[in-house]
């Protein structure tokens with residue numbers, strides 16, 4: 049099963065979670081600001097970001113808008129925030145509209161409990177679907 053992890057992080061919280069998911073998945077987490085495009089097909093694309101003043105970063109929105117659905121089996125989302133789940137909910141809507149399969153379940157870590165969520169993020173990256 050081929051996987052990739054892409055994220056946008058201003059302050060480092062989402063990057064920390066992305067790196068833990070990537071370690072579980074056996075890949076390297078890549079910031080969308082470094083190497084945005086997927087060069088080959090992946091079965092699972094983990095995609096994450098955070099809200100800033102109640103909306104996701106424009107960089108992440110643009111990235112999602114330009115993603116190529118033919119290169120992705122399904123998208124699995126993750127986010128960090130103070131309270132809002134808006135980033136994943138907006139991404140889910142945007143990507144489904146573009147024809148992507150997006151898993152309903154997503155990974156959430158509160159910004160004050162990032163370190164305490166590392167093991168769970170690692171396990172989240174390891175699994176291939178809802179039941180394994």
Ligand SMILES: Cc1cc2nc3c(=O)[nH]c(=O)nc-3n(C[C@H](O)[C@H](O)[C@H](O)COP(=O)(O)O)c2cc1C
Nearest residue numbers: 057058059060061062098101102128129130131132
């Ligand atoms: C300018 C700014 C605005 C934020 N606005 C929100 C918000 O509207 N809702 C929320 O739940 N968290 C908000 N947060 C908290 C961030 O989403 C949270 O710290 C997140 O973990 C940051 O991710 P990052 O470290 O990957 O950049 C805000 C943080 C900053 C710095």
